[in-house]
Amino acid sequence: MAAKRWNGEIDVEELELPGVPEDAMIEELPPMQASEVMGCVLSIARAAGRDPDELLEAATEEARSSRVGSGYRKEEMEGEVSRRERERILPDDKTLEKIARYEAHLWRQFAQALHELEALQARRSGRGAPLARLDVQGIPGG
Numbered sequence: 527m528a529a530k531r532w533n534g535e536i537d538v539e540e541l542e543l544p545g546v547p548e549d550a551m552i553e554e555l556p557p558m559q560a561s562e563v564m565g566c567v568l569s570i571a572r573a574a575g576r577d578p579d580e581l582l583e584a585a586t587e588e589a590r591s592s593r594v595g596s597g598y599r600k601e602e603m604e605g606e607v608s609r610r611e612r613e614r615i616l617p618d619d620k621t622l623e624k625i626a627r628y629e630a631h632l633w634r635q636f637a638q639a640l641h642e643l644e645a646l647q648a649r650r651s652g653r654g655a656p657l658a659r660l661d662v663q664g665i666p667g668g
Contacts, residue, residue, distance in 0.1 A: 541569050545562030
């Protein structure tokens with residue numbers, strides 16, 4: 527049975543809610559026993575002119591709907607956090623280009639140092655070292 531929505535207003539000051547002190551804010555209820563909660567439901571149902579079971583069903587459905595909505599919002603927020611983390615991991619295109627150029631420069635220096643080391647090792651062992659070297663890198667046919 528689907529619960530009907532009630533759009534009227536209840537004067538909160540006039541409610542007699544068992545277990546709730548007179549000066550308590552209704553938004554900040556104290557810890558309560560199940561019997562006190564049921565007493566509150568009965569009091570609110572009387573003030574609204576509604577069946578308590580119907581009111582409890584409507585409140586339960588509202589809580590369930592709110593929980594589902596919160597789950598969706600949680601997933602959306604987690605996705606947004608993940609997206610922002612990914613954005614922060616990689617620098618912008620201009621910085622990436624600089625990094626690539628610097629890496630290429632370091633690779634060339636490394637290759638040159640490696641060739642010099644090989645030449646020194648060859649001379650030490652009495653072999654002839656090549657006078658020139660040619661490094662070819664790239665995609666074949668590209």
